[in-house]
Amino acid sequence: MMSTTIVDQHQMLQRYQPMVATTHKGRQGHVLLVGGSYGKMGSVCLSAKAAMKSGCGLVTAFFPQCGYEIVQIAVPEVMVLTDVQDLCISAIHFEIVPNAIGIGSGLGQDAATQQGLYEFLKTNTIPLVLDADALNILALHPDWLSFLAPKTIITPHLKELERLIGKWNNEAELFEKTITFSKKHQLIVVMKGAPTHCIDGDLVYKNTTGNAALATAGSGDVLTGMITSLLAQSYEPIDSALLGVYLHGLTADIALPETGYQSFIASDIISYLGKAYLSLGL
Numbered sequence: 632m633m634s635t636t637i638v639d640q641h642q643m644l645q646r647y648q649p650m651v652a653t654t655h656k657g658r659q660g661h662v663l664l665v666g667g668s669y670g671k672m673g674s675v676c677l678s679a680k681a682a683m684k685s686g687c688g689l690v691t692a693f694f695p696q697c698g699y700e701i702v703q704i705a706v707p708e709v710m711v712l713t714d715v716q717d718l719c720i721s722a723i724h725f726e727i728v729p730n731a732i733g734i735g736s737g738l739g740q741d742a743a744t745q746q747g748l749y750e751f752l753k754t755n756t757i758p759l760v761l762d763a764d765a766l767n768i769l770a771l772h773p774d775w776l777s778f779l780a781p782k783t784i785i786t787p788h789l790k791e792l793e794r795l796i797g798k799w800n801n802e803a804e805l806f807e808k809t810i811t812f813s814k815k816h817q818l819i820v821v822m823k824g825a826p827t828h829c830i831d832g833d834l835v836y837k838n839t840t841g842n843a844a845l846a847t848a849g850s851g852d853v854l855t856g857m858i859t860s861l862l863a864q865s866y867e868p869i870d871s872a873l874l875g876v877y878l879h880g881l882t883a884d885i886a887l888p889e890t891g892y893q894s895f896i897a898s899d900i901i902s903y904l905g906k907a908y909l910s911l912g913l
């Protein structure tokens with residue numbers, strides 16, 4: 632039986648964890664972001680910077696070699712690891728121990744990348760957020776969904792969701808199918824849209840922030856970085872999803888009088904993150 636919770640400021644303040652005065656970067660959580668391919672390295676820059684600006688202590692990004700200078704120059708705070716291949720990811724090997732991993736932005740769906748994702752999912756035990764092409768690859772290989780630990784977060788837009796669950800005829804059926812999918816695979820589904828709903832089995836959370844300014848390339852990549860950052864900071868998976876979606880939308884609401892709808896771009900979400908945190912009253 633579906634129950635809908637409205638996610639407003641009050642809800643968020645109950646779930647928010649203040650930063651401890653004596654904390655240090657080693658305690659604030661280490662994020663690993665895996666993504667990017669030739670021509671789509673911007674998605675990694677956006678999600679990595681968004682992760683940093685959401686409060687985690689360390690971010691490492693893993694991407695193909697063609698992205699090395701791009702990411703190092705665009706986001707100097709971020710550490711980088713590169714794949715053995717130049718143009719796309721083929722083998723996701725790393726020796727660090729991150730607290731959360733976000734995978735999929737700009738990843739592409741090359742056969743080598745699909746194989747690399749398979750090997751990674753089969754052995755990964757670290758809390759995970761899956762977006763974009765990681766979801767598109769899972770839609771091609773639905774049996775790999777069984778590798779995902781309970782409470783893994785997925786962040787599909789409606790087209791990506793359709794690839795995973797099939798078509799629906801009306802909104803009621805969309806929710807019914809997404810809830811069934813969430814329960815079957817024990818996943819938290821961030822169903823991105825206007826508005827975004829987070830679905831955790833029968834529990835449906837409706838976000839109250841955001842506007843059409845977010846309809847711009849890379850805004851989902853930014854959200855993936857934010858949610859992964861919160862997960863690495865020890866927020867529960869559902870709280871990471873809810874707070875990430877709420878703050879993401881809040882940036883657009885705060886920016887609107889200054890940028891208007893049209894000139895707001897994904898980098899502006901990152902620029903306004905500080906004001907979004909502050910406007911929560913924290």
Ligand SMILES: NC(=O)C1=CN([C@@H]2O[C@H](COP(=O)(O)OP(=O)(O)OC[C@H]3O[C@@H](n4cnc5c(N)ncnc54)[C@H](O)[C@@H]3O)[C@@H](O)[C@H]2O)[C@@H](O)CC1
Nearest residue numbers: 671672673674736737738739763764788789790848849852
């Ligand atoms: N600067 C960059 O490097 C960027 C890289 N990106 C990457 O590009 C790859 C392709 O992602 P795309 O999402 O563009 O491709 P997709 O093919 O998954 O999605 C595009 C299609 O989905 C539809 N769609 C999108 N949102 C929808 C919604 N809410 N309801 C219904 N239909 C919707 C669009 O109309 C279009 O037909 C991903 O790996 C993504 O991460 C994009 O995020 C854009 C920016």
Ligand SMILES: Nc1ncnc2c1ncn2[C@@H]1O[C@H](COP(=O)(O)OP(=O)(O)O)[C@@H](O)[C@H]1O
Nearest residue numbers: 788823824825842843845846848849850851852
């Ligand atoms: N009209 C809108 N109103 C509110 N939020 C929107 C609107 N359009 C897009 N968004 C938000 O912007 C983000 C788009 O994500 P996505 O489609 O994955 O973008 P990209 O892949 O280009 O990064 C989602 O969080 C979505 O909810």
Ligand SMILES: [Mg+2]
Nearest residue numbers: 763788851852
């Ligand atoms: Mg996307």
